[in-house]
Amino acid sequence: MKNVIEINHLTKTYGNARGITDISFNVEEGEIFGFIGPNGAGKSTTIRTLLSLIYPTSGSAKIFGKDCIEFAPEIKKEIGYLPSEVFYYDNMRVMELLKYSASFYKKDCTKRIKELAEIMDLDLTKKIDDLSLGNKKKVGIVQGLLHEPKLIILDEPTSGLDPLMQQRFFELLEAEHKKGATVLFSSHILTEVQRLCDRVAIIKEGEIVAVEKISTLQENNYKKFKIHTKAALDDNYFNLAGVSNLVVNKDTVSFLFRGNLNSVMKKISDVEIANVWIDEPDLEEIFMHYYVKEA
Numbered sequence: 001m002k003n004v005i006e007i008n009h010l011t012k013t014y015g016n017a018r019g020i021t022d023i024s025f026n027v028e029e030g031e032i033f034g035f036i037g038p039n040g041a042g043k044s045t046t047i048r049t050l051l052s053l054i055y056p057t058s059g060s061a062k063i064f065g066k067d068c069i070e071f072a073p074e075i076k077k078e079i080g081y082l083p084s085e086v087f088y089y090d091n092m093r094v095m096e097l098l099k100y101s102a103s104f105y106k107k108d109c110t111k112r113i114k115e116l117a118e119i120m121d122l123d124l125t126k127k128i129d130d131l132s133l134g135n136k137k138k139v140g141i142v143q144g145l146l147h148e149p150k151l152i153i154l155d156e157p158t159s160g161l162d163p164l165m166q167q168r169f170f171e172l173l174e175a176e177h178k179k180g181a182t183v184l185f186s187s188h189i190l191t192e193v194q195r196l197c198d199r200v201a202i203i204k205e206g207e208i209v210a211v212e213k214i215s216t217l218q219e220n221n222y223k224k225f226k227i228h229t230k231a232a233l234d235d236n237y238f239n240l241a242g243v244s245n246l247v248v249n250k251d252t253v254s255f256l257f258r259g260n261l262n263s264v265m266k267k268i269s270d271v272e273i274a275n276v277w278i279d280e281p282d283l284e285e286i287f288m289h290y291y292v293k294e295a
């Protein structure tokens, strides 16, 4: 598989403040790739570096095999970008603004602008000034997709959209993906990542903590245990290798487990059990495990 994005040891500091530290991951051609992490983790910093809107302190990145800073103008013609916050000259009308954006590319995008506006239910004749936040976001979406880019980079694309529009937007992305586009998409909303993406990179405090297939995260790795014992247990009784999110409340213990199930089953069989539940965790619980700050 060809890599559309290759990020190599990218670091960005803002003065003394951390931005991102030694970030590396690849996005393959034709993937929908999720970039997930809590607020302030460094998603926007990574994306803005890829687009050469800011420069890295060290490390590098390639898009379509070319250095993203050296070849920025050339690369950008093939990228559709939706920033997390959109700002516009308020006096323009929507169509004027979109035509202006389209003039950057060497093709006529008028037909596509109209199609996209129809799908996203956007009135092209309105003044930007008169649009709600959600409608401004739609302008950003149309602006990002009007030139049918090979690579679509979206920073928190759904914030401000109502559920119906989020749904339309996801369908639109899936259609672009079917036509061959590669998508990198940042979010802190786990369910949308779960639904759309093939793989995810999880970022926490400026560092990548995992790059995994969604299917791997969901299927085989973790089991969720809840155990009700007849007598209260020592808090550390289930503190084994492979256990995370351990919560002990007198005679009730819950945790996530990844590893050889026999080791947990042996520990369980050594105490008097009142009840036991073993479930598949949802993605949120798996991600929470990555999110938890180290002491």
Ligand SMILES: Nc1ncnc2c1ncn2[C@@H]1O[C@H](COP(=O)(O)OP(=O)(O)OP(=O)(O)O)[C@@H](O)[C@H]1O
Pocket (backbone or CB within 6 Å): 014, 017, 018, 019, 020, 037, 038, 039, 040, 041, 042, 043, 044, 045, 046, 084, 188
């Ligand atoms: N211009 C800046 N000057 C100083 N620090 C900054 C600047 N931009 C970002 N940071 C810091 O870099 C870190 C990463 O921020 P970034 O915006 O990339 O996170 P994010 O994952 O996109 O979060 P969010 O979802 O809140 O946008 C944060 O600690 C932030 O405070």
